[in-house]
Amino acid sequence: MNLSPGQLDTLFQALGDPTRRAILERLARGPATVTELAGPFDMALPSFLGHVRRLEGAGLVETSKQGRTRTVKLVPGAFTPVRSWLDEQRALWEGRLDRLDDYLTRLMKERADGS
Amino acid sequence: MNLSPGQLDTLFQALGDPTRRAILERLARGPATVTELAGPFDMALPSFLGHVRRLEGAGLVETSKQGRTRTVKLVPGAFTPVRSWLDEQRALWEGRLDRLDDYLTRLMKERADGS
DNA sequence: AAGATGCTTAGCCGTTTGGCTAACTGATTT
DNA sequence: AAATCAGTTAGCCAAACGGCTAAGCATCTT
Numbered sequence: 001m002n003l004s005p006g007q008l009d010t011l012f013q014a015l016g017d018p019t020r021r022a023i024l025e026r027l028a029r030g031p032a033t034v035t036e037l038a039g040p041f042d043m044a045l046p047s048f049l050g051h052v053r054r055l056e057g058a059g060l061v062e063t064s065k066q067g068r069t070r071t072v073k074l075v076p077g078a079f080t081p082v083r084s085w086l087d088e089q090r091a092l093w094e095g096r097l098d099r100l101d102d103y104l105t106r107l108m109k110e111r112a113d114g115s
Numbered sequence: 116m117n118l119s120p121g122q123l124d125t126l127f128q129a130l131g132d133p134t135r136r137a138i139l140e141r142l143a144r145g146p147a148t149v150t151e152l153a154g155p156f157d158m159a160l161p162s163f164l165g166h167v168r169r170l171e172g173a174g175l176v177e178t179s180k181q182g183r184t185r186t187v188k189l190v191p192g193a194f195t196p197v198r199s200w201l202d203e204q205r206a207l208w209e210g211r212l213d214r215l216d217d218y219l220t221r222l223m224k225e226r227a228d229g230s
Numbered sequence: 231a232a233g234a235t236g237c238t239t240a241g242c243c244g245t246t247t248g249g250c251t252a253a254c255t256g257a258t259t260t
Numbered sequence: 261a262a263a264t265c266a267g268t269t270a271g272c273c274a275a276a277c278g279g280c281t282a283a284g285c286a287t288c289t290t
Contacts, residue, residue, distance in 0.1 A: 164238075
């Protein structure tokens with residue numbers, strides 16, 4: 001389940017904006033139409049819609065239009081590439097610590113054996 | 116341990132670039148000087164340094180200069196705000212599912228009681 | 231003392247981002 | 261049929277981004 005090269009870019013970039021994160025937080029509590037979503041934000045609708053589109057582009061959100069209203073909902077598994085990257089990063093780091101630990105252990109053994 | 120408002124912004128934005136993520140991946144295996152780090156990247160040094168500075172600005176990385184070389188190292192706990200946000204987000208989502216679950220359970224009970 | 235090395239600063243450039251207004255389309259309501 | 265409502269498109273704008281070159285400034289090295 002490998003991810004396309006730029007996917008992490010668009011994901012992280014999409015999350016790097018407070019408005020967009022707020023939208024996601026709101027959507028975690030359930031779907032909403034665009035104007036419902038836009039309500040709390042002091043922003044013209046076209047600007048706001050841009051954010052929704054960006055979230056959609058990153059695959060974090062899905063939208064569907066029926067009649068004249070468009071409803072937006074969270075895409076459940078969309079965060080996993082991000083989580084995976086963070087986890088890998090942590091694994092790398094811990095791997096490094098492990099190796100440092102090994103090294104120190106070996107060092108102490110050598111000293112104990114008499115130099 | 117609350118985080119300043121814009122901290123998540125700078126963090127996510129810093130992670131939203133492949134060069135910068137690659138730098139972090141490299142650094143997880145241990146500190147390095149700027150030119151060592153820059154080696155694999157087909158990029159002029161000033162451009163590259165810009166990325167390091169951005170990582171430093173986000174608090175993901177620490178640098179120190181001795182003599183004419185500057186060494187860069189990972190800041191261990193720096194990812195935690197990001198992880199926290201993702202966890203909260205997931206908690207929200209699951210909370211919502213729980214409530215949905217409750218709702219369905221209640222619904223079925225009512226039906227079982229005979230409408 | 232001279233030269234090479236390792237950044238660093240300054241300044242330019244094109245693209246993207248995040249905001250706006252004005253005007254338009256299509257559905258619903260009255 | 262007219263008015264309203266929910267998005268949408270188009271176009272503008274300033275600031276930020278990501279890249280570059282050229283030149284400067286300290287160390288080391290020779």
